[in-house]
Amino acid sequence: MPWQGCRILGVRALVAEQRPEVLGGTVPELGAGGLPRLPKTAFSVAGAAEPLLGDPRIRHVLLCGIEAHACVLGSQPDGAHPGGGVWGGVWGAVWGSRCNLGRGPSQTERALALARMRQAGAFVSSCESLLLLLLRDSAHPKFRQILPLLKEPPPDTGLILGGL
Template sequence: MAAARLALGRVLPGSSVLFLCDMQEKFRGTVSFFPQIVAVSARMLQVARMLDIPTVLTEQYPQGLGPTVPELGAQGLRAVPKTSFSMMVPEVERLLKARPGLRSVLLCGIEAQACILCTALDLLERGLEVHVVADACSSRSQVDRLLALSRMRQSGVFLTTSESLILQLLRDAAHPHFKEVQKFLRDPAPDTGLLGLFQGKNPLFS
């Protein structure tokens, strides 16, 4: 029964946590589609706040790579500094252990082939479902991004989009926060270059 539930990949606000990975100033000019990735992640953060979904924010070597960019809207969240290529540092481990009902991690940020991939694999090893928000993850190289998404999918990660994930969390237009959340869904999420990765007969995703 548990295996069937895991394969289904259903997400519920009460058993989910949002991870925001390393969206920092020094990446602004190097990561492909950086402004769009941040905008989509900001939408995920706003919805998480409305639905009382806890959020974990990390910064990779902030002394050298700078702080989280202000347009993410993460003011008020304490960023966990790290040098590890996984978000699963001791402080984050402690935060997750304090949520015994946790089942799903919703993962946004950069870079796909580095911290996103390493974090996803660590979470899978701990028996958690990982939902990578593909339109909220990028890399400097689109080849690295493509291969990282494929690698994660091979390992059991659920690849999804921000809008799909938000609607799964709401489940019903009768949800008390639907009208508030609907404001973020009236316009499609900004283009983050995914179509170019998936176009044609791509053997990595067949």
């Protein structure tokens, strides 16, 4: 949902992929097809996204991802950029932890990562809430295009928010 909403609203989005030549690329089921890809080896996205983050018009960066305790949390402290603003963890778009290690998602790792991001000043939000904040008003000209995304039930990750 976050990428589809970004496309509709004209919000710039990109996909940073952790060593895609080894781990594979972003799966089509996440709906990120056609977005620019940034391969990276660092857990933080800041180095790979430096050309984008250096734009002084950028006030906020929305951070979504798969590995909550690694790349998502690793990117959050680097969120300061010349435009100011805080990286935001979008709860409905942070799907798990330890997914690629064959152990399945970890509720503990995910909850701790989101709690730490929140303590560092990130606003942890749901995808639906984020889209509504971007729209600001049901009279927004793109509201009707966003409405089907709001009606979609969020994916059941099997994980809990963990005291946030």
